[in-house]
Amino acid sequence: MSLKRVNPEQPKTFEFSEKFKNIAEEILKKYPKKNKKSAVMPFLYLAQKQNNNWIPLAAIKYISKYLTMPYISVYEIATFYSMFNLSPVGKYFVQVCTTTPCLIRGADKIIKVCKQKISEKENQVSKKGECSWTEVECLGACVNAPMMQINNDYYEDLDEKSTAKIIDSIFKNKILEPGSYRGRKNTSPENIKTINGTDHA
């Protein structure tokens, strides 16, 4: 993971839309009044959701005022977590896991495909803005390694061929189904379908 760069082009203002504001108020109710800054992470997530999957500086300022926190504290949190994007990402945001189990199972090959198909560099949005990719730390699906996350879905048990297929489908704007690409159901064993004579998983 490299340090997240703040996008040079920033919108001047940011404000929660009516719908998100209601959600934000609901979130605030979960915390005691004196600890309302606890809501900073869900708020950042909301802001990201509202603003095409990235957080502009104006949103950081807006949230820090909303929760009466210093700007720098919100900024620290936004830069700490890899789930918060500080510059625009593609409509389909591909996160490839490169932590040890995935790497042993060939995550570097998936990275290679991403470089060829999407963009030369990490976090670079493809020409038409459909897609961008990044390396991330463990996404907790080691049993289906190697894997990648596209927006909210996990694509598992990948190899070069299947990755290429998925990315091509992104460009056609008809994305394939998530899940295992070697025919496994969730995390069930690949070859032995039954354990102790009964259907498992």
Next chain:
Amino acid sequence: MPKILINGKEIEFEPGMTILQACELAGVEIPRFCYHERLSIAGNCRMCLVEMDKSRKPIASCAMPATEGMNIKTNTEMVEKARKGVMEFLLANHPLDCPVCDQGGECDLQDQSLYYGVDKSRFSENKRFVSEKYMGPLIKTQMTRCIHCTRCVRFATEVAGVPEIGAIGRGEDMEITTYLEKSMESELSGNVIDLCPVGALTSKPYAFSARPWELKKTESIDVLDAVGSNIRVDTYGWEVKRILPRLNENINEEWISDKTRYSCDGLLKQRLDTPYIKKDNKLVKSSWDEAIDVIIKKIKETESSQIAGHLGDLVSLEGTLAFIKFFELLGSKNLEFREKKFYINPENKMNYLFNSSINGIEKSDLILLVGCNPRHEATILNARIRKTYRQNKTQIFSVGDPGDQTYEYKIIGDNTQTIKDIIEEKHEFNSILDKSKRPLIIIGESALELDTGGYIFEELKNFLLKKKLITDKWNALNILIQNASTVGALDLNILNNKQNSFEFFDNIKSKKFKILYLLNSDNFKFEKNDEFIIYQGSHGDRGAEIADVILPSAAYTEENGLYQNLEGRVQECRKASYPAGEAIESWKVFNKITYAYKNKNLFDSFNTLRDELFKKIINFKDINQLPNFKEPSKKINCNFKHEKIFINPIDYYFSNSISRSSKVMSDCRDIKLKILKSGTDN
């Protein structure tokens, strides 16, 4: 008290102490980077690892509370290995640029790697590089050197109260920065340089100008405000290279304000190094004899009642006494030290002191600010108020709006009626005040400047006397004096028992004076008529501009002198350098004039001057001690007038002749003005 075993030695410790503090009690030194006794505990540098019985892993002593019966060892192989390991990790990404680093010679990392580190590194990969961060005109950054101890982050949020520094990113990519690289908006920002254990944050004005071992160090005090912070003046030859804080638990702890620290380049600029005489409307260089001849000729042809003197803000007690004695000799009583007309009652010493003492702020449970802005008028004192606000949750109220004070306070009114209500016990604040055991009322010069200033002071004092809050145990009455010379001048009876008269100001206005002697006085604003103005001082500033004769004298780092701070504590300011050019110590100037005038010396020697001074200081106990308490005697009645309490803004970075001559201060001021213009929200 519980006991703990440290290296086989049994030590008693106070409950609540950490292992590191207990080790210090036992006289065992524990290396550390992130731990600092005045900041919260972070525990992230891991340098303070020690071995504890029944623990297989070494433990971080700075974060672990000491408990009864612990067995700590700090000299075992495990500890040594742990320290070496931590040191190797810290140095893995630390550049080897000690020869060009300003921290070299006083660097914690350098020293500790010498004592506890290893001589080689197994890290063969590339070191990381972090780009420089802009943190304003005072702090130079070299963030590649940073070891992420987060002392600066904790200082900014906890002590300075401006949460502007933070750590962004994580892991190897963590970087310390201010939000979007803005300069730090604090009057205490310079202290992060002292806190930084490595050379990541260094002083910008001092960059590459000297090495610590070639500087002469003089322990002195600061006179640029009335707090009297303890400082160390580092000189190289004549030049004052830098000013650092000195530990004094009673006053400044270990912080100093930016003005104290960075005004020192003003000591090299705009200096008066030779006497000047105005000829044909132009100031011409002259000799001492010539200048004094002109003065004496003028004095002789003027009536003594038409000679007046104004004392400036940076004058020592010695200078003040010489000034007063000189005017006694001339037979004139027209002396003044105030820059603006504010009410002062010199009848009792208590009436112009911060009686609760700076340490007392921490004992207080309620603070009421009356027309003062302590953040700018006495920065270090304000840091103490913030400390008690954080630690003891002290409630703070204010009459008048002083702006951002780095802590929360409630404004209970903005006019004199509020004060009257409090005195007549009609205000809702009274119920809070009655509950408080040790309240503290701080009256600022802005409140005393009002027409009702007398009423505010005298009636509040009577009110506190009635409430039994002015005793020798707790004195709630506090005046926030702004100038270092004020308390001393009042002690030496500069006003000649003329209480609260503004005769001097009236006479200046009605053009009564023929000669005006300005002793280091640059802040006194008046309309110049055809007075003959003698300016004696160190800097070519506002006073010198209008002068007819200029006599050069020493600045505060160039002469030995006593100063009384706002608590009435007498402290010694020591000579670190010598006066510029032909300038001499200010008391010697008066000796010189007197000798030429009456053919005798005002003082035989510096020692006789000091002895006389000690006799004259009221309620004097000892140097560095608070004065004795004396019961107030008579009551004075003053008139009430309904007025708005407006707190006069202070041009913080430009408040005296030395900081006005400083380039660094003017840079700071420019940035502050820019921020004011664009609004605090960038």
